[in-house]
Amino acid sequence: MFNFKHEWIETNIGLLLVLTMLAISIGGLVEIAPLFFIKDTVEKVAGVRPYTPLELRGRDIYQREGCYLCHSQMIRPFRDEALRYGHYSLAAESQYDHPFQWGSKRTGPDLARVGKKYSNEWHVAHLISPRSMVPESVMPNFPWLERNELNISDISERMEALRKVGVPYSLTKSEYQANVKQFGAATAEMLSIPDARKNLIAQAESGNYDGDRSKITEMDALVAYLQVLGTMVDFSKYDDDAFVKYR
Known part of the structure; x- marks a missing residue:
């Protein structure tokens, strides 16, 4: 039946x-x-903040150039992953990513902890000619990043769009004060939409990420983005050694 x-x-x-x-x-x-x-569901982790205007533009370029197709940004909670890359990725680290950059494959290494691992000069040379730094690399060259001036005309609009989906960029005084309370005054200033262009230019000139102070390039933005990945959270407060040793 x-x-x-x-x-x-x-x-x-x-x-x-x-x-x-x-x-x-x-x-x-x-x-x-x-x-x-x-x-x-998303644990509260001290230090995690939205991207600054320059870092945000760098993330946009990272997506435009298809970097996410070969590089993931998610370290899995396995011993071999922790030994190679560091502490496994926390959900809170992706809470301001729209879309998230976890990826689906790794042709190149995971980039979740690449920030401050190499110098700005290394990143510039690697992006212009990957095999000059890593001979076995199959990554394509991106020399135009150093030549292209960064378009910052719509940075405020980009931040406003993210604000609508929950990223706490501030447009009003009350939102700014809330960010001061949550992130501190210096960070809150960088998250202000009305001051986006000014803050982007200031960070680019101060960081001089591409080594050329005569203009702000797409290389400045992309290197700024790469250099912040994995640096917001103080992982010295987590028991990395025990994780690697006992799991």
């Missing part, structure tokens, strides 16, 4: 489609719905 009904369902394409969609919907709800009611 059961076999007859099972065969009838499988041979009835319309009914099979409806029942399949129903099963998928129920399974999805069971997995996703509880997350909306768990306050600590």
